[in-house]
Amino acid sequence: MSSIINQRAPFWRDIYQSFSRMVGNQPTLRHFFEPISQWITGAYHAELSKCRLMSLDSTSADTISLTLKVPKRWKGFQAGQHVLVTLQHNGRYVTRPFSISSSESLWKIHGNIQITCKVKLDGQLTPQLVSLTNQDTVFISAAQGQFLISRTSDDVMLICAGSGITPMRAYLQSLKDQYAAGGNSRASIVLLYRFRGEQNAAFIEEMRVLASTLPNFKLILSDSRIDEKMDWSSLPATTKQTSIYVCGPSGFMQQAKIALAETNVSPEQIHQEYFGPMVMNKDPSEQSADTATSQVEANYVRDGMAYSITTNTETNLLESAIDSGVEPPYGCRIGVCFQCVCNKVSGQIKDLRTGELSGTGKEQIQLCVSAPVTDITVEY
Amino acid sequence: MKLTTQQFDALAKDLDNIKSNVKNQLGEADARYIRRVLFWQRISEISGRILLVLGFITPWLWAVGVLLLALAKIIDNMEIGHNVLHGQYDWMNDPVLHSKRYEWDIACDAGSWKRTHNFEHHTYTNIIGKDRDFGYGLLRLSDDFRWRVRNLWQIFTYFMLSALFQWGVSYHELAGERVFFGRKKQKRHSQVTDSELKRAFFSKGGRQLFKDYIFFPLISGPMFLWVFAGNWLANLIRNLWTSTVIFCGHFTEDVHTFSEKDCENESQGQWYYRQMLGSSDFTGSKALHILTGHLSCQIEHHLFPDVPARHYPDMAKEVRLVAQKYGIPYNSGSFASQYWTVLKRIVKFSFPIKAQPLNSAVDAP
Structure with a gap:
């Protein structure tokens, strides 16, 4: 769950969580007070770090770099890691992973980080990034990823x-x-x-x-x-x-x-x-042809145990899971009851009702109306 | 009255249109609305709990505190909890407002609610034998049920259920699965084990009891009993209110019931038709709509359970026109008159006399 909870030692974390659940029916008190914090500060997210945009520069014809002032609580990063960048757009939180492109000392000395991203005008997030102005709010997650470039080898x-x-x-x-x-x-x-x-x-x-x-x-x-x-x-x-x-x-x-x-x-x-450079979004006309019958790998993770299933891009994730003996919670199978909502960790899906493609990052999906488009990992 | 297959398909199309029109325009305004509701819910809960303690200055403060806490619980359960758990705000991708994560200020565990209410009740609405929300296994509300002696005093059973409504809701799934009493039903597909059900029941219920009757009274020191009583009263008010609203949505006089056989291989149009006949609306001010979590528009809620509820009153106007177009009864009236017919229905079916079959499945598709 959130990085905020994990900072505490397990024993105190359990006590704190039980207490928050008892008093506010929320995993932390931050979640309980979030509506009030939002009212006071304008924008607040209980699980993410709130950054201010310091500058937005174009680094090449089709990439931009955002310099963000990160809060003091943010735990830092190692070169090679990425953050999940979240923006609020039209009522929705939209999230995409981006590698941090600035040096560690920029963060240590100035408390700033830079992310650099390719602008896709048909994308869901980058057009929003471009339209940001200085001092706007951008939310980021803790730094994550195992792409840590070695400092010891020769x-x-x-x-x-x-x-x-x-x-x-x-x-x-x-x-x-x-x-x-x-x-x-x-x-x-x-x-x-x-x-x-x-x-x-x-x-x-x-x-x-x-x-x-x-x-x-x-x-x-x-x-x-x-x-x-x-x-x-x-x-x-x-x-x-x-x-x-x-x-x-x-x-x-x-x-x-x-x-x-x-x-x-x-x-x-x-x-x-590899963070799915959204191949699927690039050319919709091409994609329908080459994804028609593709085989993909679906990984279902629960409590750290992964079940890997080979399925295809036409079958909904719930059906392939149940057929293979993986039993996520489910109900109506038609997208009404929301019992099969799961955390997608990575990969891209298609909403079988609308044909709409999802992002490639972490988000919640309804298994019964989602078919994988790429290899996918789901926590259930 | 019976619609043809073509008419059912046309009905489905008309209603799908109403739904997609609203779904396409979801955005900033909806997010702002639900966050504002959340904000006022938090404010009234916090100020309510503080005023309960300040009751030592004058009991009037305590009384206002009780009302504010009851209001906070009602808004949390109805406009926020019920609607969020239906996935109405999942599109916001906000962890605090997601159906998977939300837990509410009521004895019932959210997971259990999603199984019994979202799945069973909303999928099999008013199908006798499938939708246990029809009478909750306690009340005889149609001739589809065999009469028993205990039905004679079911109006009192109903008042008891209303007063303890949160516990009724929280025990609902355990009763259906025969966790503590009764013989297990054969062939019942269950996704959760009995021990999981028990654990969720005791842990959620226990947390709620601990909060309202031990933790907050204790930290109030000398005001222990006042806070204890205030919390009890706030819970009672919430229970009576939620129960009344829900009974007005499904157990008014002209609400229809259906049999399992009628609903085999049901088309989308037939499903919509059943939802319209199985629910009833009541009219009122905007404040009333919010206090009921817009379940005052129960018909629209049953047709479009995952559409943010603040749109129901507007959708109702269109749904009413569609109902007229196909000659489908549209059950609506004032809050008081609808509640009066609920009481009539409970009393009517207390007796073994077979009523005229106006509400039963004979005219179902």
């Missing part, structure tokens, strides 16, 4: 495409700050950055500057408008000690893994960050 290879640059940039900036503060430099860092035209490549100038100031930093740029096919042989040789980090659209990550496997890199060396 060699690091970073491979990214498009907005996959963001976690890499957070890492490189943190490293630069460390280096400027007199920290030891690394044996070798390689960054492969692939993009579609230089005007769309966020932070490209910054990377060039870093390449000339950071010792042992090798920058490989690849423009898909010039080199249509990625030339993987341009990657320098790796050793068994090299940790490799890959972030980008799913097609690119697949290619990278295949190319790396050919150079005898073992899978344990590869770390990847």
